[in-house]
Amino acid sequence: MITVWGGQTSRSIRVVWVLEEMGLPYRVRQVDMLAAEQDPAFLAVNPADYIPAIQDGDVVMVESIAIMEYLMARYGPTPLAPSPQDPTFPAYQQFLHLGEAGLATLMMPVVVSRFIAPDAERENWGATWCLRSFQKRLKLVSQRLADSPYLAGEAFTAADISVTYALNLGQRNCGIALGDAEQAYLARTTGRDAYKRAMERSHEGVNT
The missing domain is CATH 3.40.30.10 (Glutaredoxin)
Incomplete structure (x- = not known):
């Protein structure tokens, strides 16, 4: 097991x-x-x-x-996981990794600064930069969701698992404000049994 x-x-x-x-x-x-x-x-x-x-x-x-x-x-x-021959594979691969490398990783300095660092060090330059970068990269998700219900296209994939975690982390612990499209997307993904x-x-x- x-x-x-x-x-x-x-x-x-x-x-x-x-x-x-x-x-x-x-x-x-x-x-x-x-x-x-x-x-x-x-x-x-x-x-x-x-x-x-x-x-x-x-x-x-x-x-x-x-x-x-x-x-x-x-x-x-x-x-x-779409096969490499599937037309949705490039988008799947991109967002599978964006969920961690491009989004969730940026939130770690913010989380550590806000919840663990001494008070005087919580609003530091690095954490502020990470927040701005997260919001820029979030535009890739927003752009994709304007064309399809899921990040690889019409079907739910592991890319959605990856990005859902990142969006929840940003919203829950880092004060990221998500738009209506992103909120509706999270409702779809987290509504799964x-x-x-x-x-x-x-x-x-x-x-x-």
Whole structure:
């Protein structure tokens, strides 16, 4: 059985969501990233001490997008990942990675500054730059949603899982204001039964 190491509102939701969409068996092990001392069992899996991570037999992986691609390739085919010959593949590939590299990663300096940094350092130049950059790159999502209901086209794919997490992170923790099109998009993606199950399973995960 696949073990997902993660947290209730972390990037691990991407991995659990893919597992639910594909109907694969798994269990969740909760990791408290703010704990004074981390569980040695988790550090044995990822000594770099960040989430998500998975164990699948002898396979150990970190990085949410890489894990998603692994699961879809190993246990697919799946409609979550168009084939390279599919006309929607370029858009799928772009937004799958934009969700992390172009959006969610930019939010980390903002989250750390606002919730962890000393008061005098919370409104720093780097965090402000990241917010502006996120809003610029969000235009790519808005432009795409003006032409199609999902980021690869008419069908829901893993690219939507990737970007949904980033938009929720920006809105929830960083004060990003989303427009009507983006809000309607999130209603479509998070309204899926697999997403609801993923959220429930993530909250019910075994504490480490």
